[in-house]
Amino acid sequence: MATLIVSYPVVEGATFDRDYYISRHIPLAQSAWGEFGLQSAEILFPAAGPQPLAGMVIMRFANQSDIDAALASPKTAEVVGDVPNFTNLTPQIFRAGD
Template structure:
């Protein structure tokens, strides 16, 4: 099995803001621009429903487990992280790891 996933989740809190139009039209294309060279293959943005602890999430698919650490260390990632306050007043939770199983059903 190859590849890696990064999950970025934005907390659902009283007073939290999230501009989904900006996120989709500006922030995620900015991240893709800088991280494609590190193996970013795709991303999926989800508006989460219910009473869970998160309101929005994105799953980023990288070609290899080394991709996200390389992207995170890229000097251009500062521009991506500096963009967060333009669409949310919450800092996201980021988790990542290698894909160990995948099956289309």
């Protein structure tokens, strides 16, 4: 199994609409990348108090080639283009190996 983690490091003046992220953005990503083997998406938000991240999602694929195909898809532009609708933060992407 291969993992794609997208996190949103907090900076001063950060905004992050959790409701939009859960109800619109993650379903958009699942729709865009489902055909490329996206198996699951686990959303995590920080506990109360100062934290380094506003949120993150852990996306599971069968292998790294599926992640490559998903990210190379034209549908990825729509997913990335949706980010300003819920945050002013720059997403950070991390891949964990098979």
